Amino acid sequence: MKSTLAIILTAMAASPLFGAVVRNIPDKDGMTIKGVVYCGDEPVQGAQVSDGVNVTLTDENGWYYLASAKECGHVFVCNPKGYKYTRKAKYPEFYKTVDTERPSAVEQADFELERDEATDHTILFLADIQMCGRNEDIRQYEENAVGDINTSISNARKQGKDVYVITLGDQSYNTYWHSYNIGIPEIHESMNLLDPDAIFNCMGNHDNNPKIAGDWAASTDYREQWGPTYYSFNIGEIHYVVLDNIEFTNAECKNTFECNITTSVIKWLRKDLANVSKDTPIVVCMHAPLFYRPQCSKPNVPDPTKYRYNYGSQFYNSVKGFKDVRVFTGHAHTNYTVSYLNMTEYNVGAIGGNLWWTGYFVNGNSVCTDGSPGGYRVLDTSGKELKTYYKCIGFDNGYQFRCYDLNNCHITASRFAPSYKNPADIDTWLANGYGFDSSDYNSDGTPKIPNRVLINVFAYDTNWKVEVLEDGKPLEVSRISGYDPFSMISDGCQRFEKTGHNNSGNPTQNSHLFLVTAKYATSPLSIKVTDQYGSVYTQVMERPKGFSIDRYTPQNEQSAIFDIDSDSYSYPPEFYNINGIKVSRPENGLYVMRIGTKTKKVFIR
Known part of the structure; x- marks a missing residue:
């Protein structure tokens, strides 16, 4: 009698009906990885677990089984809605390593999750940090x-949101x-200086390790620090997928690679x-772009959209139902x-910026090859609603464009690289088609087409929508492809001037001009x-607006900007000299500018 009662009590204590997580998971034929996903004392049903090849869901006990050959070296869990990962320092504990040298051995990998009922959150996408000393x-x-x-993280938290960082490769x-x-x-240690809820x-x-050939072997350093190179997770109402679309061949240790999503990853x-669910918003993060950079072969006529790499159609076929x-x-x-x-796609x-060069030449002046300031993307979510913007480092959130007075943008060696010994090299560099040289300007520096303004x-x-008024009257705005003069x-x-050469300091043609x-x-x-x-x-x-590096650094640029509200936009600016006399066409000097009810002292150079 006692032995029977003991057996019954033991079974009842181990049963999930009593809130206990059973971790003594029996083996199953052919299953080499098993485990339990739990939260506190409760099993988590419906959690997706994968070894990078196979995908399964946990049962009512929180148990899962995988018939795995362990070729990817990890097993990882995708947290269901209503749960989030535990963390080790700044990193989510979503994966466990498995023994690739014993593919037939049975291993158990358990995952603990935490409750998370929040739906609204903020993501910061950081691309190409590329630190190396x-x-x-x-x-x-x-x-x-x-x-x-x-x-940015602190500001999002003040709105009551959880905040996460997702890097986009080339840390x-x-x-x-x-x-x-x-x-x-x-780099792992440097990332710890950031303060999100998880990275x-x-x-x-x-x-990838440049001294090792082969995609799998060369990614060892990455996997040892950050785990699988592709995986998924959920935050609020959004399903996130991180993909590896770099196939690193490194033939003859020449750092060679292909931008490709392999068949196994697809x-x-x-x-x-x-x-x-097909109505769930899907956010995919990967390193190499999906589409070619948009261009306008003619003003206001965008070129057709094209996939940049061969994997484009395969990727689309995987997500077309969403x-x-x-x-x-x-x-x-x-x-x-x-x-x-x-x-x-948001590239x-x-x-x-461009490998930290511009900030090295002039501190605080981080510039990408298309003229965008160095920065990152912010994604704000509210339920299934997604809003995103680009945040320029060193500027406030409202800094979304930069404008140039092309009357003053003549680029010459004497003006921007006066110490360079072979100024003809700069003329040749400009003549490659970047513009802002003798093709656009006369020998005295005056523009061949006067009074043009470029907005990036x-x-x-x-x-x-981009709108421009002069004296309260709209100007015709043309979207073009070109290069950013800054x-x-x-x-x-600056590379000519300060390094004596220009190996890769070239601008990128873009169509957000x-x-x-x-x-x-x-x-x-x-x-x-x-x-x-x-x-x-x-x-x-x-x-007139001056054109120099100093003029466009964050401090000088923001101090010179006069923001107007939408209601005052149609009012033409009025200028008054220091004696209070209205000036119709101000020249260089100090003025009071008024637009609607707003006034500001301005110094026109």
């Missing part, structure tokens, strides 16, 4: 980027791993998404947005940019 990149990162990112710069002794372990990482081409992706798919990528060190059917400018709208997409002097000319021609050379322009959410960004451009 060169160009004072660590100092630039710690002094400029970290504080800016943590301020490190493998070209210099072994010469500067800074690789992924050291998720994505694999980039420069996160197969895993389809298995992963098979368990996701209503809303957002793709965040890096690699290009530029900003652009492409919408195609149910997908929108995100680099944290370090960093995060533009086709749902945005990128040219901040990067290319807008051209207007004013009637006068000195009239201020009211510029209004409206994004797809109805947010309005405005400023009055004082003209």
